[in-house]
Amino acid sequence: MKVSTVKGARTLALLLIVSSLVAACGLPRSGPNKREILSGASQKQGDAFVVPVNGHVSRAAATTPAFGFSRTFRDAGLMGSDMIAPGDRLGITVFENVRDDPLLGNAGQRVSSLDQVEVDGQGYIYVPYAGRIRAAGQTPEGLRQAITRQLQDQTPDPQITVQRLAGDGSTVTVSGAVGAQGVFPIERPTRTLAAMLAKAGGTTIPVSTAIVRVTRNGRTGQIWLEDLYRNPSLDIALRPGDVVVVEQDSRSFVALGAMGAQSRIQFDTQNVSALEALARVGGLNTQIADPKGVFVLRDEPAEIANAVLGRKDLSGDQRMVYVLDLTQPTGLFEARDFTIRDGDTIYVTEAPFVQWQKTLSAITGATGAANQVANTGQ
Structure with missing residues (x-):
């Protein structure tokens, strides 16, 4: 009776160990590993182009929103400060x-x-x-x-x-993230956009993320407030009926995987590099991250995809997976020079040994449980 009990316990322990080994592929993890992502490359009949980042790739993929006023806005001269209008x-x-x-x-x-x-x-x-x-x-x-x-x-x-x-004739509506929203008359000191924003109390959001939109006669122009302040030549003259709205930059990227944090991050400057993006989420998780497996996932317009890949035959948006290897001598420089864009997903894979650790932990745990069962049976 005792021998059969021991054999039963050993059999149970063996089954548990085998089950753990079989289930190792399904152990918890933060997402696909590097091998699985690379297997989806178009070169392997996948649906995404996997591109290692280098200087050429960074330059070809570096595009930021081109804000600025059209000639219609720029060519409008200053209003006569004493010009009378209906409603004055x-x-x-x-x-x-x-x-x-x-x-x-x-x-x-x-x-x-x-x-x-x-x-x-x-x-x-x-x-x-x-x-x-x-x-x-x-x-x-x-x-x-x-x-x-x-x-x-x-x-x-x-x-x-x-x-x-001051009357209702030559007026401008200012709203959004400003100190004082309202309808303001165009007077001698407030005939330009920058001056009118100052009249409205300035912005209530950081200048680095503020966008100013001006709508006039059904047309809208926009500019980074930071650019407006830095370059006075970009300032424009106002016209009666202009609608000025100050808004915060709504661009963002998503950070996932083996990093300090996983979340959706708002842009806080006009341009954000991959290195800055990693820093904003606490960098790589030194316990589990694979510095060779930093990926930027993006739907790239055909024009840029062709430039990156050195092709001319692509049309429509293309799925691109940019690969950053931070262990290379120039890896950090490439991450510094690669520009993150609105809607990007930054994903960092786990180091290969992490899954081995999880597997060994599962086996060790299963073995301990089996031994406990055996001892109980005895």
Whole structure:
């Protein structure tokens, strides 16, 4: 009876060990290993081009969003700071040389003020005894002369002043990540985009990730705010009705595998290299990562794919797997020069010995369990 019990325990232990060995291929891991990824190369009848990264590849694949305003925006000159537009409000003052019986005021009142005179939708204003006068498109000086001509036949040598007040005519809407959203008049200090953004309180997000969009007459242009500040020549003149929106860069990449963290990472600068991307997730996991197995997965436009592969026959988006080997003498330089793009997936494989460790651990655990069962049986 005792012998059969021992044999049964040994048989059970053997079965457990064999089961562990068979199940080794299904042990937990963070994703495919390097061999499995390389097996999917188009060179092996797979559906992706596997490309080792070198200087040529980095240059051919290095593209970033080309932001900038079109000629339509750039060629618009500065508005006359005093140009009157429909919706503006004006302050008009008339000085008459008649004391006893002035045209506009009461007896003894030589100065008459017309405050908050609004330019109507058709661009006209109404001045007593002068009638409707075209104001839109004129400067305050031009309008002053027009009113003088209308009144000088009715009151001797009238002296008139016209002041353009802030109104609804020449305005710009500013919204998004700014200190103060609202509708702002285009005035002498705020005739350009950069000046208007300052008027709106600047941005509430980092300048390095801020994008400024300007919509005018159905057309939209955009620019990196950082570029706008660094290069004043990129600044543009504003026009009535412009809509300015400041938004944060929405680009991101995904980090997976044997790294310090696995997550979706937002871009925090215009350009991010593979080396910077690895650093932002804590670098490689020194316990399990394979420095020869750093992959960047991307759907590449045909134009770039052809340039990378030295071909001319590809059309449509191509699945590309870029391989970085950080153990090479220039590996870190290649990672520094390779540009990460929106939607990229960075994946780091586990080192080959990691699966062996897991297998040995499983076998050891199974053997210990078998021995415990055997001892219990005895």
